[in-house]
Amino acid sequence: MKNIRYILLFLTAMLLTSCEEVVDVDLDTAAPRLVVEASIDWVKGTAGNRQIIKLTTTTGYYSTEIPKVSGATVFITNSSNTVFDFIEQEAGTGEYKCEYFAPVLGETYVLTVINGDQTYTATETMTAVPDITYTTQANDGGFLGEDVEIRYYWNDFPDQSNYYLSRFDAAVIPTPEYDVGSDEFFEGNEMFEFFSDEDLKPGDTISIKLYGISERYHDYMNILLAAAGGGGNPFQSVPTxxxxNLINQTNESNYALGYFRVCEVSALQVTVQ
Incomplete structure (x- = not known):
């Protein structure tokens, strides 16, 4: 019996030791793809002339750095063939800036990115957004009624399909929180979105942005938010x-990741009471 006890102790120790071992898994790394962050946002009350486009590439799973793309040619044209050049003012940053962009509601813009021997294009129309009309605060929000909840409201444009992106920034969350929606059941009526957190306290500020977006961008963000675990049905299928919307005109199979969006934005800051 004593020998059996020693054997069991030995096996248990071996199992515990095995559980503590770090296992490095060799993962295949696909060829890098261009990633385009081209968010042309026109905040109400501003000129909207200063815009920035960021270019990076995908990298290995264990990589701690995101490769920047330098030396590319980046520009946007409108329906009048006016060209807005985006220049990498600081080499190596992958940030391409334009100081004279001209945002116009309803205007169609074409983005062109030339990286090496590959040319990528995307087309998008600048979408209007309603004004945020007012906000409310409740101190019994959330599932358990323990959160501070901030709601903001707007009046949906009537007689058309509208799509929206909401962004919330606050010190109590490490990264911005996003949500997308449409007026499918609220066309022409008052709509609202909300942000809640149990750690909000009086004096905290919340930055709120409401974007008018295209239907395609709405669907794109829905996929990203689902992949990131941003709510939805827990039994939903794996997202695609x-x-x-970027197309490689040189080699269609070598598509870029990211999106070219052109939005009007309604923005405000709320202080928790």
């Missing part, structure tokens, strides 16, 4: 790949 979000490839965005």
């Amino acid at each position: 790949a979000a490839t965005g």
Whole structure:
């Protein structure tokens, strides 16, 4: 019996030791793809002339750095063939800036990115957004009634289909929180979105942005948010790949990731009472 006890102790120790071992898994790394962050946002009350486009590439799973793309040619044209050049003012940053962009509601814009021997294009129309009309605060929000909840409201444009993106920034969350929606059941009526957190306290500020977006961008963001675990049905199917609206005119199979969006934005800051 004593020998059996020693054997069991030995096996248990071996199992515990095995559980503590770090296992490195060799993962195949696909060829890098261009990633385009081209969010042309026109905040109400501003000129909207200063815009930025960021270019990076995909990298290995264990990589701690995101490769920047330098030396590309980046520009946007409108329906009048006016060209807005985006220049990488600081080499190596992958950030391409334009100081004279001209946002016009309803205007169609074409983005062109030339990286090496590959040319990518995307087309989008600048979408209007309603004004945020007012906000409310409740101190019994959330599932358990323990959160501070901030709601903001707007009046949906009537007689058309509208799609919206909401963004919330606050010190109590490490990254911005996003949500997308449409006026499918609320066309022409008052709509609202909300942000709640149990750690909000008086004096905290919340930055709120409401974007008018296209239907395609709405669907794209839905896929991204589902993949990131941003709510939805827990039994939903695995989301499909979000490839965005960028087309490689040189080699269609070598598509870029990211999206070219052109939005009007209604923005405000709320202080928790």
